[in-house]
Amino acid sequence: MLLRIIINKDDIRKIQTDSEPETLDSFYSFLKCKLGLGGDFVVQFQDPDFGNEFCNLSSLSELPKEKATLKVILKQIPESPQTDSTLDTASLSSPSSSSMEDTPSCRRPWPDPFVIPKFSYDVELKLKRGNEAYQENGTLLITNKDTKSEILEKLAEEIYKYSAYPSREQYDIVAQSLVKKHPCLREPGSVKGWYCWKFSLKFKMGNYRNKLRVSGCSELTVNRRNSGPKQKLKKAKKSEVNFLPDVPEGKTQNVLEEERAAIVAEMKKKKVDWKKVTDMMASTFPLRRKEIVEEQPLVAEVKAKWPALFTDTQIEAEFARLTSTDLWDTFVSGLDQYMERFLQMFRAKSHCIQALSSLLSLLDDDNSVQKKRAVILRGLPHFLREDPSKLLKIAETTESEEQMAKGVSIGVLLIQEEEDVIDFSVVLEEQIILNGITDFPHAVAMLVGLLFALNIDYPKELRYTFEVIQKVLMNIGGEQCSARVHGLRNRLLCKTL
Known part of the structure; x- marks a missing residue:
C-alpha cells in the first residue's frame, strides 16, 4: 500500500508498506517506526462518505487497498490511565522504562544540583x-x-x-x-x-x-579483581542509567533464557505477536545486558540470539531502558533547537571547508526541515575536523551487500540508483544490520541507539561527532564534555559568531 502521510503543512511524507498490517495496533507501530514518532498520536483518513474530509481511523477496513492519504495528529499523553475501551481512536505511547522495577541497580540521571541526603x-x-x-x-x-x-x-x-x-x-x-x-x-x-x-x-x-x-x-x-588478567573496567561510558541490572525478583536466569528462546521462535512466525515480543524483551533485559557486557559478543552473534533487538521499535525501547530517554524525540528536538545556529556556523566556515559549502548548496533546491537536519549531521564531522567517510558511505544498487558494507565498521550506508536515493541502512562490523530507513537523520538515530544497545564504543575517527550528538543534541551526560565539544556548545549558545 502506498501512503501519503501529513504530519504538518511543512512535513508531508510518502511511505510504502510491503504487506498490509493485520491489526490497528501493528499499523500504529509501523507508522511510529517509519515516521520516527514519539508519544501518543491519532491517525485520520479521508472518508469518502463525507466528501474526503478527515475522520479518525478506527479500523483498517476503512483504508483503500492501494493508496491512501492519512493525517497524523500528535497529542499529549493523557493524565488518566488509558483503557482498551477506546472506540474511535487508537494511540501508541513512546518506549518507556516504566515497565522496569525501581531496583537499586536502576540508575537515575545525575541531578543538578546534587541534593545532600538527611543523616540520622x-x-x-x-x-x-x-x-x-x-x-x-x-x-x-x-x-x-x-x-x-x-x-x-x-x-x-x-x-x-x-x-x-x-x-x-x-x-x-x-x-x-x-x-x-x-x-x-x-x-x-x-x-x-x-x-x-x-x-x-x-x-x-x-x-x-x-x-x-x-x-x-x-x-x-562483572569487575571482580580476581576475574583473571587485568581488563578495562566495564562500566557505563555513555551515561547509561541502567547499565547492568540485576535479575528481578521472582525470575531466574533459566526462566529468562526460556523467554529468550520464545522470542526467537516468535520472530520466525509469519505473523509476529509484537506485543508479546515487546513484553518479553522488557523482562529479559537483565539477561541481554549480562551477555552483551560480560561476553562482548560479535554483532552477528547478538542478532542470532536476539533478533527482535534489531528492529526500529526495539532499538528505541532498549535505548529508553538504558537511558530513561526517548531516542528519536530527544535526538530530533536537540537537532532542531540548534539547527539555525549550526547552519550559521557552517556558512561562516564554508569558505575554508569546501565540503561544507557543497552541503549547504543542497538547501538551495530543498530548504525543508528534513533536509536541514541531514545537512547538519553530514556536515558535523567536517566542522569537527573528523573523517566524514567513516559516518556515511554511498553505494550503488548494482553492488552486492558484501561490497556495500565492506570497510565499514560503524556507519550509515546510502544506497542510490544513479542519483535517486533508494535506501538508508545501518552497518556494524561490515554487515548491514538494519535497512529500509527513510532518511539520514533516522539512520543516525538508529545507529546511536544500536551503539548503546550493543555497548559498542564510538569509533575513534568520529569520537567528537558522536559526543556532540549524545552530550549536546541529546543532553545525555552533557555535564562532562571534551574541550573541543565544550567549545562547540559554547559557540552554539552564543548569539554572535
Whole structure:
C-alpha cells in the first residue's frame, strides 16, 4: 500500500508498506517506526462518505487497498490511565522504562544540583548546632570517626543511585554541596574547604562498591579483581542509567533464557505477536545486558540470539531502558533547537571547508526541515575536523551487500540508483544490520541507539561527532564534555559568531 502521510503543512511524507498490517495496533507501530514518532498520536483518513474530509481511523477496513492519504495528529499523553475501551481512536505511547522495577541497580540521571541526603537524627542534630556556631562566630565542627563515617556512608549510598563509578567532577560536586549545606564541615587550612571530604568520599565509595560486589550486585561483580588478567573496567561510558541490572525478583536466569528462546521462535512466525515480543524483551533485559557486557559478543552473534533487538521499535525501547530517554524525540528536538545556529556556523566556515559549502548548496533546491537536519549531521564531522567517510558511505544498487558494507565498521550506508536515493541502512562490523530507513537523520538515530544497545564504543575517527550528538543534541551526560565539544556548545549558545 502506498501512503501519503501529513504530519504538518511543512512535513508531508510518502511511505510504502510491503504487506498490509493485520491489526490497528501493528499499523500504529509501523507508522511510529517509519515516521520516527514519539508519544501518543491519532491517525485520520479521508472518508469518502463525507466528501474526503478527515475522520479518525478506527479500523483498517476503512483504508483503500492501494493508496491512501492519512493525517497524523500528535497529542499529549493523557493524565488518566488509558483503557482498551477506546472506540474511535487508537494511540501508541513512546518506549518507556516504566515497565522496569525501581531496583537499586536502576540508575537515575545525575541531578543538578546534587541534593545532600538527611543523616540520622543525632548526626543531623550535631550538624544543626555546628552550623549555628559557624554562623555565629565561624567555629568549625570537629567530627569524630563515627560521625564522619556515617556522613560518608550516606553520601556513598546517595551517589550510587546515580552512578556506580562517579567521575572526578561528580566527586567535586558532592563535596562542594556537602560543605555548602553544612558549612561547619569546612576544612581548616583548605582553600576550597572540601578537598579532604572529596578524597575520603572516593575511598568510601570504593568500599561501598566492594560491599555490594560481595553481595552479588551484577554491575559490580562483572569487575571482580580476581576475574583473571587485568581488563578495562566495564562500566557505563555513555551515561547509561541502567547499565547492568540485576535479575528481578521472582525470575531466574533459566526462566529468562526460556523467554529468550520464545522470542526467537516468535520472530520466525509469519505473523509476529509484537506485543508479546515487546513484553518479553522488557523482562529479559537483565539477561541481554549480562551477555552483551560480560561476553562482548560479535554483532552477528547478538542478532542470532536476539533478533527482535534489531528492529526500529526495539532499538528505541532498549535505548529508553538504558537511558530513561526517548531516542528519536530527544535526538530530533536537540537537532532542531540548534539547527539555525549550526547552519550559521557552517556558512561562516564554508569558505575554508569546501565540503561544507557543497552541503549547504543542497538547501538551495530543498530548504525543508528534513533536509536541514541531514545537512547538519553530514556536515558535523567536517566542522569537527573528523573523517566524514567513516559516518556515511554511498553505494550503488548494482553492488552486492558484501561490497556495500565492506570497510565499514560503524556507519550509515546510502544506497542510490544513479542519483535517486533508494535506501538508508545501518552497518556494524561490515554487515548491514538494519535497512529500509527513510532518511539520514533516522539512520543516525538508529545507529546511536544500536551503539548503546550493543555497548559498542564510538569509533575513534568520529569520537567528537558522536559526543556532540549524545552530550549536546541529546543532553545525555552533557555535564562532562571534551574541550573541543565544550567549545562547540559554547559557540552554539552564543548569539554572535
